[in-house]
Amino acid sequence: xxxxxxxxxxxxxxxxxxxxxxxxxxxxxxxxxxxxxxxxxxxxxxxxxxxxxxxxxxxxxxxxxxxxxxxxxxxxxxxxxxxxxxxxxxxxxxxxxxxxxxxxxxxxxxxxxxxxxxxxxxxxxxxxxxxxxxxxxxxxxxxxxxxxxxxxxxxxxxxxxxxxxxxxxxxxxxxxxxxxxxxxxxxxxxxxxxxxxxxxxxxxxxxxxxxxxxxxxxxxxxxxxxxxxxxxxxxxxxxxxxxxxxxxxxxxxxxxxxxxxxxxxxxxxxxxxxxxxxxxxxxxxxxxxxxxxxxxxxxxxxxxxxxxxxxxxxxxxxxxxxxxxxxxxxxxxxxx
Amino acid sequence: xxxxxxxxxxxxxxxxxxxxxxxxxxxxxxxxxxxxxxxxxxxxxxxxxxxxxxxxxxxxxxxxxxxxxxxxxxxxxxxxxxxxxxxxxxxxxxxxxxxxxxxxxxxxxxxxxxxxxxxxxxxxxxxxxxxxxxxxxxxxxxxxxxxxxxxxxxxxxxxxxxxxxxxxxxxxxxxxxxxxxxxxxxxxxxxxxxxxxxxxxxxxxxxxxxxxxxxxxxxxxxxxxxxxxxxxxxxxxxxxxxxxxxxxxxxxxxxxxxxxxxxxxxxxxxxxxxxxxxxxxxxxxxxxxxxxxxxxxxxxxxxxxxxxxxxxxxxxxxxxxxxxxxxxxxxxxxxx
DNA sequence: TTGTAAGCGTTATCAA
DNA sequence: TTGATAACGCTTACAA
Numbered sequence: 001x002x003x004x005x006x007x008x009x010x011x012x013x014x015x016x017x018x019x020x021x022x023x024x025x026x027x028x029x030x031x032x033x034x035x036x037x038x039x040x041x042x043x044x045x046x047x048x049x050x051x052x053x054x055x056x057x058x059x060x061x062x063x064x065x066x067x068x069x070x071x072x073x074x075x076x077x078x079x080x081x082x083x084x085x086x087x088x089x090x091x092x093x094x095x096x097x098x099x100x101x102x103x104x105x106x107x108x109x110x111x112x113x114x115x116x117x118x119x120x121x122x123x124x125x126x127x128x129x130x131x132x133x134x135x136x137x138x139x140x141x142x143x144x145x146x147x148x149x150x151x152x153x154x155x156x157x158x159x160x161x162x163x164x165x166x167x168x169x170x171x172x173x174x175x176x177x178x179x180x181x182x183x184x185x186x187x188x189x190x191x192x193x194x195x196x197x198x199x200x201x202x203x204x205x206x207x208x209x210x211x212x213x214x215x216x217x218x219x220x221x222x223x224x225x226x227x228x229x230x231x232x233x234x235x236x237x238x239x240x241x242x243x244x245x246x247x248x249x250x251x252x253x254x255x256x257x258x259x260x261x262x263x264x265x266x267x268x269x270x271x272x273x274x275x276x277x278x279x280x281x282x283x284x285x286x287x288x289x290x291x292x293x294x295x296x297x298x299x300x301x302x303x304x305x306x307x308x309x310x311x312x313x314x315x316x317x318x319x320x321x322x323x324x325x326x327x328x329x330x331x332x333x334x335x336x
Numbered sequence: 337x338x339x340x341x342x343x344x345x346x347x348x349x350x351x352x353x354x355x356x357x358x359x360x361x362x363x364x365x366x367x368x369x370x371x372x373x374x375x376x377x378x379x380x381x382x383x384x385x386x387x388x389x390x391x392x393x394x395x396x397x398x399x400x401x402x403x404x405x406x407x408x409x410x411x412x413x414x415x416x417x418x419x420x421x422x423x424x425x426x427x428x429x430x431x432x433x434x435x436x437x438x439x440x441x442x443x444x445x446x447x448x449x450x451x452x453x454x455x456x457x458x459x460x461x462x463x464x465x466x467x468x469x470x471x472x473x474x475x476x477x478x479x480x481x482x483x484x485x486x487x488x489x490x491x492x493x494x495x496x497x498x499x500x501x502x503x504x505x506x507x508x509x510x511x512x513x514x515x516x517x518x519x520x521x522x523x524x525x526x527x528x529x530x531x532x533x534x535x536x537x538x539x540x541x542x543x544x545x546x547x548x549x550x551x552x553x554x555x556x557x558x559x560x561x562x563x564x565x566x567x568x569x570x571x572x573x574x575x576x577x578x579x580x581x582x583x584x585x586x587x588x589x590x591x592x593x594x595x596x597x598x599x600x601x602x603x604x605x606x607x608x609x610x611x612x613x614x615x616x617x618x619x620x621x622x623x624x625x626x627x628x629x630x631x632x633x634x635x636x637x638x639x640x641x642x643x644x645x646x647x648x649x650x651x652x653x654x655x656x657x658x659x660x661x662x663x664x665x666x667x668x669x670x671x672x
Numbered sequence: 673t674t675g676t677a678a679g680c681g682t683t684a685t686c687a688a
Numbered sequence: 689t690t691g692a693t694a695a696c697g698c699t700t701a702c703a704a
Contacts (some may be wrong), residue, residue: 002452015691020683046450052681055391056696081417086701097454101432102424116338117384117432147498156589197679250616280586340697351675356699366673388697392680 004047007315012040023048037148044253053120062097063087063122063303064114066129068104083148083296087124090300096121108133115143122303127151127194128161144306146299149194159297159306161317165195165272168288168321169202172242172270175286176321177210179331181240181268183213185233187226196244199272204243219248223255223296230255240268240329246275253328268329294319338561339382348376359384377534392457398433399423399458399639400450402465404440415574419428419484419632423460426636432457444469463487463496463530476658480642482635485530495642497634497653501531501608504624504657505538508578508606511622511659513546517576517604517669520567521551523562523588532580535608539578555584566591576604576665582611585621589664604665630655 005023009016010327012031021029040046042111054060065087067080077157084100091098091225099120102111108245111134114120123138127149132170135154151265169186186203188196198199217229233239243249249271259269263283271278274289284313298317341359345352350369357365358373376382376616381447390396401423403416420436427434435611439446439512449468450456459474461510463485471490474481483520505522522539524532536552552563566588569575572670579585589599597603607614634653641649 006681014682017683017692018690020681021690024683030689033689047448049455049681050453051387051391051394051396051455052696053683055387055680055698056389056682056684058696060387082429084436086631088436092438100420100424100436102421102428112383117386119387202634243540247612249614250613254618255617275613277586277611278584280590282590338697344695352698353676353700354674356697369674374696385697388680389699391682391696391698392687392698394680415700458679 002049002277003044004049005046008040008044008046011044012037021308031283036254039279043115058119059121060097060119061095061302062099062118062120063307064099064101064118064120064123065124066101066103066110066114068102068126076231080292081226082207082293083299086293086296087300090297090304094304098306103129108137111137115141119240122146122307122319124148124303127162129156130154144303146306147296148334150198150297152194155316157315158303159315161295161302161319163195163290163292163295164320165198165290166202166205168272168290168319168323169199169242170206171321171323172286172288173203173206173210175325176240176242176268176270176329179240179264179268180238181331182237183212183215183233183239184242185217185239186242186244187219187230187248189219189248193274199244205243219244219251223251226251227255231259234261234267238266238331240270243271246271246273246278247277250281253281253285257271264327264329264331268331270323270329274324279326286326287324289322289324291322293318339380340385341382344373344376344380344382345409347380350648363406364465394455395457396433396455397431397452398435398456399427399460399636400435400437400454400456401455401460402437402446402450402462404462404464408459412587416628418629419635422629422632423636426633426640428445439465447473450550453479455666458482458643460484460549460635460639463498463665466490466494474488478596480639482639482642483594484631484635486534488530491650491652495638495651497631497638497655499531499626499628500654500656501534501626501655502538503625504659505535505578506609507657508540508622508624509539509546511661512576512578512604512606512665514605515576515600515665516574517667518573519548519551519569519575520578521553521566521575522578522580523553523555523566523584525555525584528577531608531649535580562587563591566664570603571599574667576606579605579607581609582614582621585614586617589617590622600663600665600667601670604667606659606665610660616663622662622665623660625658627655627662647657 005016007018014037018033019037022034061184086100101110114123115137123145125145125147127147130147130151130153147158149190150162151158151160166221173184188200204214215233217226219226220322241252243252256263256267263269270286274287275283278285278287339356341352344355354369358370377489387459394580424434436445441616450459450472451470459481461481461483466483466487467490483494486498488498509520524536540550551569556560577588579588585605589605592599592603599605606622608624610623614621614623
């Protein structure tokens with residue numbers, strides 16, 4: 001097929017191993033022969049065969065990102081995308097390739113295939129993949145991997161990165177209290193999801209700290225239920241709503257506006273996730289922004305530290321959220 | 337390292353080639369030996385070394401998707417993500433891996449590396465990558481590739497898939513005319529982008545067909561300019577706005593609402609892209625939906641047809657848009 | 673139906 | 689500083 005190291009060697013009048021040394025930037029080689037070989041490589045348009053290289057090195061120079069998408073959801077959410085982008089970038093910086101693997105089977109086979117057959121050098125796994133049988137495989141092989149999201153087990157020994165949703169809720173609650181809202185409700189979609197669970201915990205924690213009970217509402221298909229709860233809540237006091245995503249925030253906002261409840265004067269809103277539209281709402285929405293780029297970047301960096309066995313590496317990282325205050329919760333200065 | 341084909345052969349009392357045949361599902365083999373070998377493979381936990389396999393086969397069983405992201409933009413837009421998801425899925429169906437390569441250098445080196453070094457079996461390239469020097473490399477090697485988006489050159493010979501933005505505009509314009517709006521303005525962001533160019537062309541075409549001149553507005557940082565144009569336009573007649581994305585639509589909507597212009601009675605709005613928020617707007621936005629999942633799926637399928645040299649394959653595909661009519665343009669029945 | 677043996681392109685060990 | 693040679697694990701003529 002293509003030009004091989006042997007062809008170069010023959011033409012340059014050296015041995016294949018010398019050529020190999022040049023390709024690999026081996027230092028112990030004379031300027032003279034190096035230049036000669038480089039010239040021939042250029043002339044003959046030599047491209048090292050990475051298949052052969054990987055084979056000889058027993059390494060793919062690739063890491064795999066396992067995703068867990070039964071449907072398109074995982075790929076269409078911004079959360080995932082920015083992480084992916086970051087991971088790809090870090091991989092590139094380390095001269096590694098990134099393999100994307102969508103694993104919709106629940107067993108260990110995907111991981112086994114990646115480890116034993118595909119011979120990738122490291123894995124980034126979503127926390128939803130963490131199960132005993134999977135960990136078994138990885139630990140047997142002493143295989144480098146990082147978990148994306150706080151794992152459901154062994155959270156003190158595994159290596160993972162997550163968004164600090166707990167702290168995000170606390171920030172939002174404290175901000176709303178400072179703005180003078182007397183009570184705060186949390187509106188979530190379903191509490192199974194890990195993000196929402198942590199948000200709930202943080203909310204409860206902060207409410208508790210302020211001596212309040214808290215009030216959790218669920219956003220369901222049937223809007224009228226939520227409507228009743230929201231209006232009932234706001235009737236009692238100048239309260240605020242911490243919403244777990246932008247759609248929920250929009251719904252709450254609509255319910256309030258329909259009843260001519262003034263935002264932020266009579267009711268405040270804060271939502272998780274800074275979707276492009278949050279800033280365009282009327283009034284613009286205060287958000288707890290989560291940096292998913294950083295999430296991916298950290299995960300990938302940790303993985304490479306594992307692969308390279310760098311000393312003193314961190315094992316668990318929580319990424320701070322960022323509270324972006326906009327008009328939907330800026331009660332102070334408006335009300336006095 | 338791991339268990340090899342030789343280990344299996346020895347233990348099963350056969351030759352390595354026989355084991356290889358079993359691994360590869362070769363037909364010419366007796367049930368008996370096959371079963372014997374399978375049992376041993378299971379016992380010894382054999383996993384074929386894909387590196388060695390790829391090397392021996394001179395094929396990676398991988399396709400690469402080249403993306404072109406100087407920044408996070410490419411990864412955070414939904415457009416790209418669903419395509420990516422589709423491509424990954426099709427690759428998997430064909431037992432291929434997907435390699436994501438972010439190429440921010442403008443030259444041919446990324447493509448060369450993919451073709452000559454990494455030995456992927458096919459490429460999916462964004463149309464922005466299509467340049468003479470790149471095509472040269474690919475054609476020299478007779479290398480399978482598909483372009484994502486109508487290419488800037490050789491559009492009748494290259495293999496590509498794109499969204500039919502031209503038709504999308506026409507649909508929207510005709511819908512708005514049918515609803516009784518007397519004139520339609522197109523609001524775009526910048527006309528350099530291929531999507532927007534095609535939308536503009538389609539708009540002009542349809543307007544022309546209806547004997548109208550058309551009116552193109554640009555959405556810029558400074559909103560006041562657009563405001564003037566929008567209000568001036570709507571003063572003259574009951575007109576409608578075709579917006580090139582959701583943010584623009586939101587801005588136009590806001591301008592109109594601030595002046596108490598009734599939507600859809602006195603002004604209509606249609607926007608490209610069905611972002612989750614479009615349905616939540618007040619009134620809900622009519623959208624020209626573009627199926628980017630299908631875009632990726634088609635691209636990947638075409639690529640595998642190229643790789644497998646299947647007969648009678650299509651060369652250029654335009655993917656139909658879908659008009660989802662919501663209240664923001666439903667003037668009929670409201671006005672009579 | 674099965675076995676033998678060469679070969680894929682590179683790296684690594686050892687000797688020169 | 690260089691070269692000869694074996695090895696990596698699998699596939700595939702070709703022979704049996």
